[in-house]
Amino acid sequence: MPSASAAPDYSWPARSADLTSGFCFTLVRGIKPYDLIERLGGDELERIEWPRVIGPGDGEVGVRSRYFIAIARNKNWSIIVEDNGTLGVTPQIVQPLSADGGEVIVYRGGGGAPGRLLDFRDGDLALDLDTSAPDRITGRSVDELRPDLLAAGLIGGAGPAEPTVPALTFIAARTGVELTEQLMKTNTYLLVTVPQA
DSSP, X not given: OOOOOOOOXXXXXXXXXXXTTOEEEXXXXXXXXXHHHHHHTOEEEXXXXXXXXXXXXXXXXXXXXXXXXXXXXXXXXXXXXXXXXOGGGOHHHXXXXXXXXXXXXXXXXXXXXXXXXXXXXXXXXXXXEETTOGGGOBSTTHHHHHHHHHHHTSSSTTOOSXXXXXXXXXXXXXXXXXXXXXXXXXXXXXXXXXXXX
């Protein structure tokens, strides 16, 4: 009888010294990386590996006029990684990427702060969940997504003490993309700057 495969380990960001200031993972369905750069009005700087994406671990500190993001591709999704950045949780930037039948799913966490999970579909806000206040969840698709949120452990009770594992579990169930440490380390990324509005 074959052994069951181990469940994906989504606790790795909490153990990563490079992500202690926080991180943001944004998944964009159906837009390839170079098209995404164009839609964001960004400039590609170079192709990089994982250590360059997250090191030195202090993220985007201080006042900046541009976001620094890294983009990779998995299945039909472009994955945007930010070391303590906020592009993914800036609705005026990411919500339009979901227009015309698209979808954008965002999780920002780490740094000892509550997590925030966003889902934009077809140009609308489908879900906005602050993990410190799961009873105040908003969005037009909350009822539809409630079973998945419960299954992942994001809602029900007082909410998760450490929201990253349930948030990445939810994202994997919705997208088929398992944001494991192995995946993130084996991806190659485009380092991109995007002007802040």
